Amino acid sequence: MCITCGCHPNDNNNSAKDIHTKTLSLEENILKKNDDLANKNRVFFHDNNLITLNLLSSPGSGKTTLLEKTLQILLTSQNCYVIEGDQHTDQDVMRIRATGAQAVQINTGKGCHLDAHHIQHGNQELPIDDKGGYLFIENVGNLVCPASFDLGEDKKVVILSVTEGDDKPIKYPDMFHAADLMIINKIDLLPYVDFDITTCINHAHRINPLLHVIELSATSSAGIEKWLQYLSELKRNKFKHS
Amino acid sequence: MHELSLAESILERVIEKSIALDFSCVSDITLTIGELSCIEPDNLKWYLGEISANSPLACTNIHINKTQGKMHCNHCNESFNSNELYCCCPHCDSTDKRIISGDEMIISSIEIIENL
Numbered sequence: 029m030c031i032t033c034g035c036h037p038n039d040n041n042n043s044a045k046d047i048h049t050k051t052l053s054l055e056e057n058i059l060k061k062n063d064d065l066a067n068k069n070r071v072f073f074h075d076n077n078l079i080t081l082n083l084l085s086s087p088g089s090g091k092t093t094l095l096e097k098t099l100q101i102l103l104t105s106q107n108c109y110v111i112e113g114d115q116h117t118d119q120d121v122m123r124i125r126a127t128g129a130q131a132v133q134i135n136t137g138k139g140c141h142l143d144a145h146h147i148q149h150g151n152q153e154l155p156i157d158d159k160g161g162y163l164f165i166e167n168v169g170n171l172v173c174p175a176s177f178d179l180g181e182d183k184k185v186v187i188l189s190v191t192e193g194d195d196k197p198i199k200y201p202d203m204f205h206a207a208d209l210m211i212i213n214k215i216d217l218l219p220y221v222d223f224d225i226t227t228c229i230n231h232a233h234r235i236n237p238l239l240h241v242i243e244l245s246a247t248s249s250a251g252i253e254k255w256l257q258y259l260s261e262l263k264r265n266k267f268k269h270s
Numbered sequence: 271m272h273e274l275s276l277a278e279s280i281l282e283r284v285i286e287k288s289i290a291l292d293f294s295c296v297s298d299i300t301l302t303i304g305e306l307s308c309i310e311p312d313n314l315k316w317y318l319g320e321i322s323a324n325s326p327l328a329c330t331n332i333h334i335n336k337t338q339g340k341m342h343c344n345h346c347n348e349s350f351n352s353n354e355l356y357c358c359c360p361h362c363d364s365t366d367k368r369i370i371s372g373d374e375m376i377i378s379s380i381e382i383i384e385n386l
Contacts, residue, residue: 057374
């Protein structure tokens with residue numbers, strides 16, 4: 029029963045002549061509110077000369093380790109900020125703060141993804157100024173739900189570790205379609221696992237032919253220079269006309 | 271599970287609309303969901319039913335129109351239908367394609383009841 033007017037589909041209290049129905053055309057994106065906020069975030073990032081990356085993966089792919097390694101290098105010359113998304117605990121934000129980066133933890137509770145509203149709050153909590161730098165958003169570990177939500181980022185980066193299997197792109201195509209860059213992490217473990225890098229990349233490119241790919245190991249630092257170069261080029265390209 | 275967030279967005283938007291336009295009841299909501307979107311329509315419908323139980327939309331009928339995925343091949347410039355992202359062009363076998371339509375997630379219309 030409707031709590032506004034007390035009506036019910038089988039309700040006979042009103043005669044047909046008393047009820048008037050009208051169709052209103054909306055044609056609105058279901059995610060309009062999120063997308064509007066994401067666009068506000070995007071303007072905020074641009075106005076503050078920030079490059080923003082949304083890091084996405086399943087749990088255990090090595091996102092936090094890659095972030096630690098990246099921050100240890102970047103912080104010698106750049107401002108870096110981090111928004112950490114997890115359902116529970118502040119364990120990751122403690123690891124990130126140990127590198128010297130400014131970081132906030134957002135716990136989503138039962139939520140399975142970060143949305144643009146979370147990021148708006150994260151931006152307010154971080155001491156961001158217009159000196160620029162990088163903002164890394166470590167999304168909740170999940171290869172499904174975060175794909176749908178624009179946060180206002182410059183790039184979506186999906187991280188896949190070789191211990192997860194080379195068929196991940198075809199199992200979770202929406203995420204690999206939404207991503208701009210795929211990082212294949214833990215390549216130092218390749219001799220010990222049944223993972224074919226060529227197969228993985230072919231699968232990913234069949235879903236998203238424009239997807240960039242970087243192979244690295246956050247633990248051993250192999251290939252990390254390609255990731256740093258990618259970050260540097262992003263910054264150069266975004267602000268070349270400024 | 272993101273369908274729960276999407277259901278909440280739909281509920282919030284329709285209630286906002288009903289307050290703004292001052293009508294008493296929404297009898298029907300029609301959504302358009304593309305086959306290439308990230309939504310499972312049955313899950314979305316279920317979540318909408320669950321979260322609207324104690325809301326002004328408790329007795330609202332939900333209709334979902336599904337739209338087929340349509341792609342453009344960047345290699346041979348032909349268009350083709352596919353509801354899978356993992357696909358290649360049926361005309362030239364290229365995987366270099368982009369979505370033209372079929373990834374929509376839209377609140378198309380609502381039917382309102384006005385007591386005279």
